[in-house]
Amino acid sequence: MIINKRATRLITMVLMLLVSSVIPAQELDPVLKDLIHKGLNKNHSIKNNRLEAQQAKVDQQMAKAVFLPNITFNASYARLNDDITFDDATKTLLMGTQKLIIKDAIGLPFNSPFPDNIPLQQPANLQDKDIFKSSVDLDWVLFSGLEARNALKASKHKEQSLNFLGEAEKDKMALQIIETYDKLALVKASKQVLITTEDFLNEQAFYVSKAIENGLATPLSRKKIEIAQQQLAARKLEFDHNNIMLIEVLHQLTGETKINLRKLEPQLTAFSLASDFSVAKRYEVKALEEAEKATNYQSKMEKSNFIPKVAIKGRYEFIEDDLSLLDPQWFVGVGVQWHVFDGNTSRLKSRKTQLERQKFQERIEEAQEMIALSIIKAELSYQAAQQNTIIVKKEIELANDTYEMVNKQYQNNLSSITDVLDALTDVEKANFKLQESYFKERRAVADLLHAKGILTY
Numbered sequence: 001m002i003i004n005k006r007a008t009r010l011i012t013m014v015l016m017l018l019v020s021s022v023i024p025a026q027e028l029d030p031v032l033k034d035l036i037h038k039g040l041n042k043n044h045s046i047k048n049n050r051l052e053a054q055q056a057k058v059d060q061q062m063a064k065a066v067f068l069p070n071i072t073f074n075a076s077y078a079r080l081n082d083d084i085t086f087d088d089a090t091k092t093l094l095m096g097t098q099k100l101i102i103k104d105a106i107g108l109p110f111n112s113p114f115p116d117n118i119p120l121q122q123p124a125n126l127q128d129k130d131i132f133k134s135s136v137d138l139d140w141v142l143f144s145g146l147e148a149r150n151a152l153k154a155s156k157h158k159e160q161s162l163n164f165l166g167e168a169e170k171d172k173m174a175l176q177i178i179e180t181y182d183k184l185a186l187v188k189a190s191k192q193v194l195i196t197t198e199d200f201l202n203e204q205a206f207y208v209s210k211a212i213e214n215g216l217a218t219p220l221s222r223k224k225i226e227i228a229q230q231q232l233a234a235r236k237l238e239f240d241h242n243n244i245m246l247i248e249v250l251h252q253l254t255g256e257t258k259i260n261l262r263k264l265e266p267q268l269t270a271f272s273l274a275s276d277f278s279v280a281k282r283y284e285v286k287a288l289e290e291a292e293k294a295t296n297y298q299s300k301m302e303k304s305n306f307i308p309k310v311a312i313k314g315r316y317e318f319i320e321d322d323l324s325l326l327d328p329q330w331f332v333g334v335g336v337q338w339h340v341f342d343g344n345t346s347r348l349k350s351r352k353t354q355l356e357r358q359k360f361q362e363r364i365e366e367a368q369e370m371i372a373l374s375i376i377k378a379e380l381s382y383q384a385a386q387q388n389t390i391i392v393k394k395e396i397e398l399a400n401d402t403y404e405m406v407n408k409q410y411q412n413n414l415s416s417i418t419d420v421l422d423a424l425t426d427v428e429k430a431n432f433k434l435q436e437s438y439f440k441e442r443r444a445v446a447d448l449l450h451a452k453g454i455l456t457y
Contacts, residue, residue, distance in 0.1 A: 029267075036174045049169060060156060067144070069312075076131075083129045138312065182443070191240075198236075208221045268442065302353060
């Protein structure tokens with residue numbers, strides 16, 4: 001009979017669910033892996049984190065650049081209201097001295113009058129009123145008092161911390177995509193169960209119609225089937241809406257086109273999980289540890305403000321004519337800067353940074369405690385999901401056996417159509433529960449791998 005053929009198909013589908021392939025916990029669907037990689041490339045938080053890490057790398061280059069010489073070219077023009085000259089008394093003294101030198105040079109006595117035919121040179125201006133300068137300056141730090149060295153190390157640890165935070169963000173993103181993908185698989189599997197149930201209802205409707213024609217059933221039986229078909233249509237509409245929503249979420253997470261996402265046929269399969277895999281340090285803890293190290297070196301950098309700093313200073317003037325009588329054409333010098341007391345500013349900054357470091361230490365301990373708790377929770381969830389899968393498989397066997405028995409009884413007028421519909425509903429629910437159990441099992445495994453820091457994708 002047609003009913004028996006449909007029953008055979010249902011049993012076949014159930015057996016496929018019961019013996020669904022079991023894959024290693026770390027082996028993900030290649031399609032899912034591709035979606036995860038696309039999501040990681042699209043995620044804005046991961047991109048921002050990557051940019052912040054690049055900024056920390058630039059900070060390192062800036063710390064190193066402190067020891068590179070700074071060379072500056074300068075040019076300026078100024079006009080004074082008048083030339084800067086010696087006062088009259090000084091001018092008279094300079095002119096008298098010039099006469100004495102000349103008379104001594106030509107052999108005239110000290111008291112003899114100065115010859116009128118010998119010109120005298122007027123004293124030069126201290127500074128001409130038109131001033132044009134062009135020069136090059138050199139500033140070169142030889143020793144920064146360990147400030148640059150500590151700043152460099154702080155930036156390196158900050159970069160590492162940001163890199164680890166980026167990896168932690170990737171794990172969260174991967175978990176979100178895996179969960180959404182599995183939800184889509186659950187919807188697809190549930191829809192398939194509904195289609196099979198719909199086929200059975202159609203066959204039952206055909207059987208009841210024939211029975212009514214032959215006087216073996218009442219129109220009330222057909223009404224009950226019609227109600228069951230309407231309820232099934234409502235469930236199908238609900239799953240269609242869920243499918244649309246999950247496609248939208250995957251599109252937003254991964255950037256994959258909706259057309260390609262609609263073509264996906266994900267499957268829920270049970271995970272096998274080895275009991276001897278190791279536990280790795282989580283990226284969140286590594287990020288906090290690196291941040292703690294960065295604050296330590298930042299504190300040292302602030303303390304190093306009291307260490308003397310040594311630098312070279314130099315200048316060379318290209319235009320000598322516009323220099324004053326007191327300006328050198330070039331000079332080179334070595335200077336020392338030593339902050340002896342800065343109003344406790346550096347000490348207080350260092351103290352504040354040390355307190356920040358203690359906060360990171362507390363956060364590390366808290367994170368480790370929470371991770372240990374999440375591992376236990378995930379292990380218990382996994383064990384519960386496994387046990388639930390075993391129970392649901394037994395329920396499916398019972399539901400199918402019951403349906404076959406009730407269906408045969410109905411055909412022999414030993415039970416009502418209501419009993420058949422109830423049995424069919426139990427089969428449908430049992431198959432739903434198996435898919436949900438697989439979903440929970442996969443969630444528990446993913447959470448456990450993430451908690452132990454060994455999630456790969």
